[in-house]
Amino acid sequence: MNQFPSASFGNNFSKSVEQLRFWLPIDAVIHEGRPAIKWMDVGDAEFKEPFFHETIASLETQQTAISELDLLLQLEKVADSDQPAGFIFHSSRCGSTLLANACKSLDNSLVISEAPVLDKLASRFFTDAEQGSAQEMLYMLFLRAAVTLLGQRRKGPERRYFIKFACTTTLQLQRIRKIWPQVPSIFLYRDPVEIIVSNLKATPEWMQPESNPATAAAIVGVAVDDLGAMSPAEFCARALGRFFEVAASNKSPQLRTINYSAVTSEWLVEALNHFAVTPKAGEVDAIDKVSRLYSKDIAGRQAFSEDSASKRAAASTYVIELADTWARAAYERLNTSIHEGKI
Amino acid sequence: MVASRMVPLKDIVYTDFQGTGGILVDLNTKQYYQLNETGSLIWRGLEKGSSVDDIVSEVRSVYEVSAEQAQASIEKLLNALESRKLVKRS
Numbered sequence: 001m002n003q004f005p006s007a008s009f010g011n012n013f014s015k016s017v018e019q020l021r022f023w024l025p026i027d028a029v030i031h032e033g034r035p036a037i038k039w040m041d042v043g044d045a046e047f048k049e050p051f052f053h054e055t056i057a058s059l060e061t062q063q064t065a066i067s068e069l070d071l072l073l074q075l076e077k078v079a080d081s082d083q084p085a086g087f088i089f090h091s092s093r094c095g096s097t098l099l100a101n102a103c104k105s106l107d108n109s110l111v112i113s114e115a116p117v118l119d120k121l122a123s124r125f126f127t128d129a130e131q132g133s134a135q136e137m138l139y140m141l142f143l144r145a146a147v148t149l150l151g152q153r154r155k156g157p158e159r160r161y162f163i164k165f166a167c168t169t170t171l172q173l174q175r176i177r178k179i180w181p182q183v184p185s186i187f188l189y190r191d192p193v194e195i196i197v198s199n200l201k202a203t204p205e206w207m208q209p210e211s212n213p214a215t216a217a218a219i220v221g222v223a224v225d226d227l228g229a230m231s232p233a234e235f236c237a238r239a240l241g242r243f244f245e246v247a248a249s250n251k252s253p254q255l256r257t258i259n260y261s262a263v264t265s266e267w268l269v270e271a272l273n274h275f276a277v278t279p280k281a282g283e284v285d286a287i288d289k290v291s292r293l294y295s296k297d298i299a300g301r302q303a304f305s306e307d308s309a310s311k312r313a314a315a316s317t318y319v320i321e322l323a324d325t326w327a328r329a330a331y332e333r334l335n336t337s338i339h340e341g342k343i
Numbered sequence: 344m345v346a347s348r349m350v351p352l353k354d355i356v357y358t359d360f361q362g363t364g365g366i367l368v369d370l371n372t373k374q375y376y377q378l379n380e381t382g383s384l385i386w387r388g389l390e391k392g393s394s395v396d397d398i399v400s401e402v403r404s405v406y407e408v409s410a411e412q413a414q415a416s417i418e419k420l421l422n423a424l425e426s427r428k429l430v431k432r433s
Contacts, residue, residue, distance in 0.1 A: 070368045070375075073358045134377035138366050141358045179361075 016067060017074050022154050023065070025146050026056050028120035031066045037117065037146075039065045044155050048104055050097050050296050052115040069142055076145035081152050082110065086275030087185040088164035089173060089255075091243045092206075093198040094190035095263040096164055097295035102268040103162040105286035106279060111162045112150050119166040121146055125175060126218035136175075144179050160277060168206050168219055170243045173250050183254075184274050187247040189334055190260035192240045192327035194311040196319050199236050207232055207239075237322035244330035257334050261308065265291035348394045349421055349430045357386050367429060376427070381406070385420055389430060395421070 020039055027038040040056065041063045049055045086103070090096030103111045112118070121143045129136040151161045169176070170187065177185075199207055209216035209227045217224045220238040227235075247257055256274055258267065265288045272279055272287075279287060294302040315323075351357070354370040357378075365383045367376040378386055384405060388398035395417055402413045424430045 068373065070356060070370060070373070073356050073366075073368060074370075076358070077356075134366070134375065137360055137364065137377055138375055141360060141366055145358075 016071060017078065020065065020067070020071065020075060021078065022152055024152070025072060025117045025149050026052075026064075027116045028069075028124075029066070035069055036066050037069055037072060039067060042154070047111060047113070049298055050101065051113050054298055072142050072145035072149065076148045079148055079152050081148045082159050082161040084147060084151065084163055084180060084183045085160045085277065086162045087176065087180070087183055088162065089170045089185060089187040089247065090164070090167055091170065091187075091189040091195060091240055091247075092167040092204065093195045094188045094260040095258075095295075096188045098263065098291065099186065099188065099268060099271055100162070100164040101290045101293075101295050102272065102287045103160070103275075105290055106160055106272070106277065106283050108157065109160045109162065110151065111164065113164040114166045115146075115150060115163075117146050118143065118150075118163070119169050122165070122169045122172045122176075123212075123215050125172050127214045140175060140179050143176075147180075160275075162275065166206065167243060168215075168239070170246055171219065173246050173255070177250065177254070181254075184276065185255045186271055186274060187255060187257045187334075188260060188263070189244060189247065189257065189331070191308070191312070192237060192244075192323035192331055193315045193320055194260075194308055195240055196233055196236045196323055197311040197315050200233060200319075203232060207236055209235065233319050234322050234326070237319075237326040240323075241327035241330050244327060244334050248330055248333040251334075259335060348392070348433045349389060349425065350392065350433045351386070351389050351430050352428065355429050357383075357390070359383060359387075369427075369429060374427075376429070381416065382420055385417055 023039045023041050025037045026040045026042075029036050029038050040059065042056075042059055043062065045055055045059055047055045049058065088096050088099055088103075097113070100111050100113045103109055121139060124139045125136065129139045147163060150163075153159070165176075173185075173187075205211055206216075206219065209230075213224045213227060216235070217227055219242070220227075220230070220235055221242060222230070222238075230238075247255070251257055256271075258271070268287050268291060269279055269284060290300075292304055293300055294304050356368045356370060357365055358368070359365040362380070362383070364377065364379050365386070367378060367386070369375070381402065384402060385398055388401055393401065395414065398417055399410055399413045402408065402417065403410065406413075408416075421430065425432075
């Protein structure tokens with residue numbers, strides 16, 4: 001059984017701050033009816049698995065603690081952290097994990113891929129933080145602090161620090177740009193029909209409205225009561241349309257967009273250049289190697305196989321109509337924008 | 344009028360947001376307060392141990408405002424902070 005340090009609710013925050021130095025915020029949870037942060041002493045974990053939660057699962061014997069949200073702000077003040085070198089946004093099932101893996105191929109890099117603490121804090125903007133409100137600023141500060149704390153120099157030297165957000169956090173792109181205006185970002189996307197087919201095959205949590213109806217409704221821009229009549233395919237198509245729209249509206253020299261069909265090992269190097277990184281020869285070789293593998297294989301052995309044609313062939317007329325109705329126009333806007341510049 | 348020097352209480356955490364304002368969190372009550380740009384400037388002065396006169400000068404070096412107007416605005420904020428037990432007279 002894990003020991004449970006006295007980092008929970010209470011006034012002895014100086015002790016808690018000291019105890020939790022170099023621990024990482026790993027999740028935003030509800031504890032005893034209140035929003036809270038779950039922390040873990042991850043030691044020198046390198047987060048080489050494709051997703052943050054997979055690394056955390058491998059550390060299940062490590063100590064954990066629960067604190068209130070404001071501990072994020074206190075620890076941010078004393079943290080020695082690397083600042084993010086690049087953000088990865090995406091529409092899901094579109095090569096973003098491959099780009100994250102390319103970042104992991106760099107020597108001395110830290111890649112935080114879809115950390116629940118970040119995406120859950122960002123999701124509070126959907127439900128608890130009206131634009132321009134004090135709550136909005138508070139949650140922006142919590143998010144900034146969580147990013148800072150995940151980037152703590154636990155192993156000493158400075159590292160190149162990248163963050164890949166969950167697809168739904170694309171809808172908070174403007175706020176994230178406001179917090180980190182200088183950090184370069186990339187948005188990856190793909191033909192909506194292919195994404196819908198892929199997501200229907202293995203439905204991700206964000207497409208399950210019953211897990212958090214208020215957030216789900218905000219993702220697709222409808223009232224909670226309207227979710228019941230919406231099929232998973234329609235939910236996905238509407239969400240994709242909104243992801244694409246937000247990305248197209250925010251494109252700038254800082255935010256580059258890339259279609260999955262244009263992702264190659266050469267492009268991965270160019271993407272790193274956008275993050276102000278020039279990979280060395282050995283790193284380029286490592287990137288080339290990961291580009292030949294299935295990005296979500298935790299063992300890193302399964303070969304990548306191109307599946308766009310088979311996904312399009314598997315799409316029903318209903319899926320194609322939904323993609324055309326809810327996502328096609330914004331997708332085409334992104335495709336137009338991609339021809340405006342080369343990374 | 345308020346005392347010429349006030350200091351933040353130790354359980355109050357201030358976090359700045361890009362110099363455009365910030366949030367004060369009272370760790371005891373878990374209440375939080377938003378400060379605008381001017382309020383943040385004043386709070387940072389309190390953290391440095393500045394007197395009201397020093398803060399008036401600081402505010403006037405940033406904004407085009409008379410000493411009387413700056414002092415009135417600062418004292419109004421200090422009274423509000425004191426009534427919420429976020430600062431104390433030193």
